[in-house]
Amino acid sequence: MTDTNKGTAVVTGASSGIGAIYADRLARQGYDMILVARSRDKLDAVAKRIATETGRYVHVLAADLNDRQDLEKIEQVLRTDSTITLLVNNAGFGAASPFLQTDMDWMGQMIDLNITALTRLAYAAGQAFSERGKGTIVNISSIAAIASELLNGVYSASKAFVLTLSQSMSKELSDKGVRVQAVLPGATATEFWDVAGLPHANLPQDWVMRSEDMVDAALAGLELGEVVTIPPLQDGADWATFDGARQELSGKFRHKIPGGRYLTTRSAA
Known part of the structure; x- marks a missing residue:
């Protein structure tokens, strides 16, 4: 047990996989925990183990974040x-099937959880942390936010939303004492892949990171002050180059006249 008290951390999707590991690691760092997921039985098992091993207070809240009343709770x-000083916005699911071969209702639920629920929780935490002058929000995105062609397009788009939201929130809230981090896991050994329809055992195994290693790397990135943490990226300078190019390009959009290639086409017409 650690005597450090860092406040309370809320982790969504905490009944298994990445969320359960975050809960374990944060408790060992000195946080009391509030664990959120749909399955009360699984949450209770995770909470009991963490409380026993760390001595921290662990509270569970069974909630379906696609249910408006549960989300509002x-x-x-x-x-x-x-x-509460930290929120880990981890709950979400994905799909590996092509866009036109995926059930629309399923994709709608994905949007509701990966985007709407995450945004509402980030908004609530952001407001509260800003008023208190401190707090941290960790939003779990994916490498699919950048490598959008890898998986289902709606999933990739939802994770691109998370990345963009996190970067914008970081800029907006940093001077209010609020830190925001986007974590972009690659292929990670969790149940996510079973739900997505592509078990990770079917992937090249040199791609698949242990979930414990992914979370430990993400927490190391948080400690380093990163806004965007990509655990499988071997050279962090590659992200700096990519994001620097993006920011440089965004500075070239301030023109009231269309680009010359469009004017030439219009003149020819």
Whole structure:
């Protein structure tokens, strides 16, 4: 047990996989925990193990974040519990099948969880942390946010949303004492792949990172002050180059006249 008290961390999707490992690691760092997921039985098992091994207080909240009442319940906790200093926005799911071969209702649920629920929780935490002058929000994105052709397009788009939101929130909230980090895992050995329809055992095994290693790398990135952490990226300078090029390009959009290639086409017409 650690005597350090860093406040309370809220982890969504905490009943298994990445979320459960985040809960374990954060408790060992000195956080009390609020664990959120749909399965009360699985949450109770995770909570019991973490509390026994770390001595931290661990509370569970069974909630389906695609249910508006359940989502509002978690938002209210984030707004009113002044001990909360960290949110890990981890709940989400994906699909590996092509866009036109994936059920639209399934993709709609993906949007609701990966985008709407995550945004509402980030908003609630962002408001509360800004008022208190401190706090950290960790949003779990994916390398699919950048490598959009890898998996289902809606999944990739949802994770691109998470990346963009996190970068914007970081810029907006940093002077209010709020840190925001986007974590972009690559292929990670979790149940995610079973739900997505492509078990990770079917992937090249030199691509697949242990979930413990992914979370430890993400927490190391947070400690280093990174806004964007990509655990499988071997050279961090590659991200700096990519993001620098993006920012440089964005400075070239301030023109009231269309690009010459469009004017030439229009004149010819």
